[in-house]
Amino acid sequence: MLRRRQRQKRVRYQHSVGQPPKMPAGEAARHVRWLHDQCGMSLAHIARASGTSPSTTRRLMHVTDDEPMYRHVAEKILRTRPEEPMSLEQSAHVDPIGSQRRAQALVALGFTGPVLAVELGFNGHVPNFWRFFQATVINATRRDRIAAGYTKLQYADPADFGVDNQRAARLRNIAKERAWAPPSCWDSDTIDDPEAIPEWTGACGTPRGRYIHERDKIRPVCKPCARAAREAAGQEPATRVFSPDALAALLANRGWLAPDLSARMGLAGPDSVYRWLSGKALPSQVSWDLMASTLGVTIEDLEA
DNA sequence: TAGCATTCCCTGCAGATAAC
DNA sequence: GTTATCTGCAGGGAATGCTA
Numbered sequence: 001m002l003r004r005r006q007r008q009k010r011v012r013y014q015h016s017v018g019q020p021p022k023m024p025a026g027e028a029a030r031h032v033r034w035l036h037d038q039c040g041m042s043l044a045h046i047a048r049a050s051g052t053s054p055s056t057t058r059r060l061m062h063v064t065d066d067e068p069m070y071r072h073v074a075e076k077i078l079r080t081r082p083e084e085p086m087s088l089e090q091s092a093h094v095d096p097i098g099s100q101r102r103a104q105a106l107v108a109l110g111f112t113g114p115v116l117a118v119e120l121g122f123n124g125h126v127p128n129f130w131r132f133f134q135a136t137v138i139n140a141t142r143r144d145r146i147a148a149g150y151t152k153l154q155y156a157d158p159a160d161f162g163v164d165n166q167r168a169a170r171l172r173n174i175a176k177e178r179a180w181a182p183p184s185c186w187d188s189d190t191i192d193d194p195e196a197i198p199e200w201t202g203a204c205g206t207p208r209g210r211y212i213h214e215r216d217k218i219r220p221v222c223k224p225c226a227r228a229a230r231e232a233a234g235q236e237p238a239t240r241v242f243s244p245d246a247l248a249a250l251l252a253n254r255g256w257l258a259p260d261l262s263a264r265m266g267l268a269g270p271d272s273v274y275r276w277l278s279g280k281a282l283p284s285q286v287s288w289d290l291m292a293s294t295l296g297v298t299i300e301d302l303e304a
Numbered sequence: 305t306a307g308c309a310t311t312c313c314c315t316g317c318a319g320a321t322a323a324c
Numbered sequence: 325g326t327t328a329t330c331t332g333c334a335g336g337g338a339a340t341g342c343t344a
Contacts, residue, residue: 113308130309167307170344 028077096132098192099143102150103132104180110158110168119153119161121145154183246302250295264294 106116117129121142153161158168175182181198190196197205251261261273292302 167344170308 031078096143097194099146100132101181101186101191101198102146103129104175105183105186106150106153107171108175108180108182109153109156110163110172111153111161112158112163112167112171115158115161115163116149120149150183247291250297250301261291261294 103116103120106120111119113129120129158171163171185198186196187199292298295301
């Protein structure tokens, strides 16, 4: 009761001096949006820095200018200053295809994961470099770092970066198995085009390209040429491709979530299942078999 | 045997929602 | 209006399996 009287008294005083407890959220909302969009701060980071709740900062991203909010909360928000400014362009999400092709091209030259994890801006973290090939979006800063590293390395010799011949040959074999094209197969003006294909033969993507692959022994036959040859022959693809959509549909049919499947498969946690569902990782053959038996389907039911 | 590739474990972020 | 909690997911470090 006493607190209530004190609060009513304070509210009367605030009104009398022209500062009611609530004020339009517009100014605070614009400040939060500026900190988030222009300065690269996360909403939780803004909440911590201002001493408010994360849900408050999140709400302010969507309120209208005249929507009321508490003055003391708005003042905390307005006092918050940006940390480590990052431009909107730097934090924007972009298509990773061109960056992935550049990294693949450098592997095809014989550069190893540890070298590329340093030179392409992964802070030397090798697992993240290899995981990057499954990314569906990246930010513009990463794209620019990879482009800079590609420019530096595309005509370089891996030996100059401490890569011995044996390791370089192994990496070139890996690229070969995955049909990753070297820099010579890409043009700088088309490498970022999702529709572009690497030019191994001068006629890739056509039956003639497949013929040139065979004639000149350019191995492996690139995917566009193999597809063109299959289509010309009216054949279905022979390689197995795991389908995240098929897995998602099977889980939905059973009412299972990722943790349910991981528990039934005996995995330590749901992380791998999340990565299979998102397409960011492919299951090993053993995991694929186990997944199929756990779901009571054949491995073909999990193919694309 | 070295080191690459994959998986696991942990932490933190964002969205949704119930509770205060 | 604010806080607490849960879920899904991404990223970093470490461990382990695999291969040349």
